[in-house]
Amino acid sequence: MSDYKKYDSYLEKNLVQSLSELSTYVAQPSISAQNLGLKECAQLVKDMLEKRGFNTEVMVTDGAPVVYGERKGKGDKTLLIYNHYDVQPPEPLELWESPPFEPEIRAGKMYGRGVSDDKSHLTARLFAIDSILSTEGELPCNIKFIIEGEEETSSEHLHEFISNNLDKLKSDACIWEFGGVDHRDIPMQYLGLRGICYVELEVESLGTDVHSGLGGSILPNAAWRLTWALNSLKGVDEHILIPGFYDEVVPPSARDRELMDELPDFADEYKKRYGASRFIKGLTGGTELKIEEVFTPTCTICGLTSGYQGVGQKTVQPASASAKVDFRLVPNQKPDDILKKLRAHLDEQGFDDVKIHYWGGEPAARTDPDDPFIKIVVDTSTEVYGKPMEITPMIGGSGPNYPFVHDLGLPVATMGHGYPDTKAHAPNENIRIDLYLQHAKHMARVILNFTK
Amino acid sequence: MSDYKKYDSYLEKNLVQSLSELSTYVAQPSISAQNLGLKECAQLVKDMLEKRGFNTEVMVTDGAPVVYGERKGKGDKTLLIYNHYDVQPPEPLELWESPPFEPEIRAGKMYGRGVSDDKSHLTARLFAIDSILSTEGELPCNIKFIIEGEEETSSEHLHEFISNNLDKLKSDACIWEFGGVDHRDIPMQYLGLRGICYVELEVESLGTDVHSGLGGSILPNAAWRLTWALNSLKGVDEHILIPGFYDEVVPPSARDRELMDELPDFADEYKKRYGASRFIKGLTGGTELKIEEVFTPTCTICGLTSGYQGVGQKTVQPASASAKVDFRLVPNQKPDDILKKLRAHLDEQGFDDVKIHYWGGEPAARTDPDDPFIKIVVDTSTEVYGKPMEITPMIGGSGPNYPFVHDLGLPVATMGHGYPDTKAHAPNENIRIDLYLQHAKHMARVILNFTK
Numbered sequence: 001m002s003d004y005k006k007y008d009s010y011l012e013k014n015l016v017q018s019l020s021e022l023s024t025y026v027a028q029p030s031i032s033a034q035n036l037g038l039k040e041c042a043q044l045v046k047d048m049l050e051k052r053g054f055n056t057e058v059m060v061t062d063g064a065p066v067v068y069g070e071r072k073g074k075g076d077k078t079l080l081i082y083n084h085y086d087v088q089p090p091e092p093l094e095l096w097e098s099p100p101f102e103p104e105i106r107a108g109k110m111y112g113r114g115v116s117d118d119k120s121h122l123t124a125r126l127f128a129i130d131s132i133l134s135t136e137g138e139l140p141c142n143i144k145f146i147i148e149g150e151e152e153t154s155s156e157h158l159h160e161f162i163s164n165n166l167d168k169l170k171s172d173a174c175i176w177e178f179g180g181v182d183h184r185d186i187p188m189q190y191l192g193l194r195g196i197c198y199v200e201l202e203v204e205s206l207g208t209d210v211h212s213g214l215g216g217s218i219l220p221n222a223a224w225r226l227t228w229a230l231n232s233l234k235g236v237d238e239h240i241l242i243p244g245f246y247d248e249v250v251p252p253s254a255r256d257r258e259l260m261d262e263l264p265d266f267a268d269e270y271k272k273r274y275g276a277s278r279f280i281k282g283l284t285g286g287t288e289l290k291i292e293e294v295f296t297p298t299c300t301i302c303g304l305t306s307g308y309q310g311v312g313q314k315t316v317q318p319a320s321a322s323a324k325v326d327f328r329l330v331p332n333q334k335p336d337d338i339l340k341k342l343r344a345h346l347d348e349q350g351f352d353d354v355k356i357h358y359w360g361g362e363p364a365a366r367t368d369p370d371d372p373f374i375k376i377v378v379d380t381s382t383e384v385y386g387k388p389m390e391i392t393p394m395i396g397g398s399g400p401n402y403p404f405v406h407d408l409g410l411p412v413a414t415m416g417h418g419y420p421d422t423k424a425h426a427p428n429e430n431i432r433i434d435l436y437l438q439h440a441k442h443m444a445r446v447i448l449n450f451t452k
Numbered sequence: 453m454s455d456y457k458k459y460d461s462y463l464e465k466n467l468v469q470s471l472s473e474l475s476t477y478v479a480q481p482s483i484s485a486q487n488l489g490l491k492e493c494a495q496l497v498k499d500m501l502e503k504r505g506f507n508t509e510v511m512v513t514d515g516a517p518v519v520y521g522e523r524k525g526k527g528d529k530t531l532l533i534y535n536h537y538d539v540q541p542p543e544p545l546e547l548w549e550s551p552p553f554e555p556e557i558r559a560g561k562m563y564g565r566g567v568s569d570d571k572s573h574l575t576a577r578l579f580a581i582d583s584i585l586s587t588e589g590e591l592p593c594n595i596k597f598i599i600e601g602e603e604e605t606s607s608e609h610l611h612e613f614i615s616n617n618l619d620k621l622k623s624d625a626c627i628w629e630f631g632g633v634d635h636r637d638i639p640m641q642y643l644g645l646r647g648i649c650y651v652e653l654e655v656e657s658l659g660t661d662v663h664s665g666l667g668g669s670i671l672p673n674a675a676w677r678l679t680w681a682l683n684s685l686k687g688v689d690e691h692i693l694i695p696g697f698y699d700e701v702v703p704p705s706a707r708d709r710e711l712m713d714e715l716p717d718f719a720d721e722y723k724k725r726y727g728a729s730r731f732i733k734g735l736t737g738g739t740e741l742k743i744e745e746v747f748t749p750t751c752t753i754c755g756l757t758s759g760y761q762g763v764g765q766k767t768v769q770p771a772s773a774s775a776k777v778d779f780r781l782v783p784n785q786k787p788d789d790i791l792k793k794l795r796a797h798l799d800e801q802g803f804d805d806v807k808i809h810y811w812g813g814e815p816a817a818r819t820d821p822d823d824p825f826i827k828i829v830v831d832t833s834t835e836v837y838g839k840p841m842e843i844t845p846m847i848g849g850s851g852p853n854y855p856f857v858h859d860l861g862l863p864v865a866t867m868g869h870g871y872p873d874t875k876a877h878a879p880n881e882n883i884r885i886d887l888y889l890q891h892a893k894h895m896a897r898v899i900l901n902f903t904k
Binding site: 300 | 484485486540541543604605606646648650657658659660661662663664665666667668669670671672673675676678679680682683686687688722725726727728730731732735741744745748750752753754755756757758759760761762763764765766767768769770771773775776778780802811812847848849850875876877878879
């Protein structure tokens, strides 16, 4: 019988209560891109931490507030847990089967915007803490929480916040906001995140929309200017054409390739999940596709808008046009450097009429797979999941891990209950309740083992 | 003293009444692109004609109904008047100073969607008829009205309707739906219209939106596919790259150039009116700019839509993207031929994933500047406007004049109260009430002179 029976049994008995807390948390909209509900949500998080005896502060930044909490434990070591209370915009609303901010449980899953990314990760971790406190009355180590409200908009002020609070945040290791299982239900240890540089390209060619048959046909068209400018950034072969874009790229090491090679092929699974008939660059699967997803920087159009977008025809020449463009960066690319190169390229190509609005960014960062803390997280997972955690040296997504790794000097481990159909950032975002319970059990084990 | 004093004086005294009828007409939304309010508006138009003793019919087509009306006069000759009761979509709504379907008079202008294009042209013509009927008790010639409901969506069913009703529509001359003065307040005679081929290019690359940092970075991006496909249609130099696109183009004749040359230079006026800093192709003004506006076929992006378009960041790879594209055609280009060439080009360039939705089109058509009917319209204008009408051999806009010119064999004259700042197809569409009255006076003169 496991050493952890009393904690597991607490978690099994009190699951409904934890899901109810999660439901309240998801029902509070907190959309950082739209500055909606952030203060209310920060207060809610503060209350949740205080309920567990944490000393908390809602700390002001130049953007959304950061909720900080700490509780002393028996041992000297300190575990820092990073989460965020903000969520992605819920649009397109018409594709949701239940309203995004009215969480609903259907067939063993809970649905709602932000339920997976990452509100449930906070409540599951608090739930694990509950299981220890209710059994032991105290924690075995110090725990600190840093819960920000701008993760979905590139954590614009987090790096500065961490630089300004190095003493307060001093810890020995960090648990990241997310994690989860792959399509085989095997828990994954993600040891690095790509960076990001998110911009909006804006063209305003006229003071007003014009009839497309009259003046419009001899005046500059904002939608065409945008199309041509975008086309100058990346060719049909997916090669990014901004001079110097690839200069700082560190290619994957032999060890990275080895680790990637051990991971299962996901080609068929991805095609099915996303309704895709092919991958880019003629890739069909295997290690090369896995490496492309993670170790290659990207230039993605996330949105396009210009002129008439309703049903049928409107014969108008649009005065303005804009595109949201997301560059995913690998070590050692830096967002400010990419921004400079982008501006220079557009100017050089004759697109000085295309304005760049920088929405945020951060560089990539990675943790050593041989760090002892990573071993604790990996080892404690086996009993919970029935199979050992697999190690991925880096993943394609982004997050503000750079200041945790480089300013605080921490190993950063990922663990959580994400799963392939979790639909983060998309309609019908959801979590599997069985995985939620497993994450809480795993988290209790990590806390209990951290001081040993 | 003018022969027309009694008609003019009727029109001056009853102006408010006519504007009130116009206001009721504009307040009835009738957006063909959105199939909104068309039947209700057709009924309203029928009532307006019947009030003047016209025999009317609301005639079914495969699209919006056509309102037909006729009233016999003393003479044998028949004047056909073409108008449309549909209007453009009012979007973007936030740029209107008063609601688009709540017409408002401010500083000598009436504002509302469709007030200029072309609801006021119908009421001004009925008003001219009123002035003759109230004075003479009968009309000097037969008058027929054909008022369709799909002009703003390329008059999809009008050509077929005319072909099916050649006897009913038999006439000697036609007055077109619009006309107006230029920036010097000089009335213009527009003797031809470009054709149009309006399409929507649609890409669906995935079954669902995907996180742009994860699967998204190795899956095909609909917005990029669309961008590249659009870019293959037209270069930064504005040259259209579809093979064979220019094959059927009839260049302007020496006479066309001469007529264009006589028209005033509009370069500065356009720049000011539309808030533009330049024209395309390095043009700066003069005859070459005038010819470019009218005798060159175009490929215009009227709208772009894909992915996230809200405030700030959403890191998503869009599953779908689409663009509205409007080709303006010159003699002898034909929409179905352009469609075929577009499809072949996209396929040849590897864009067989880009679907083409054809929203409608029609070829260009022109009327002889020496036709006797054109002379009547031009000559009767001088007294009303204090200056002679100027003749433009063709304009850049489109309309369904092809079946009137080629199937019914009619000379088609343009006259009306459009003016440069009328903002047709744009927010704050408006008419100048002084010009409205002048158009009604001119129209009465044309009717009175038609039998002479």
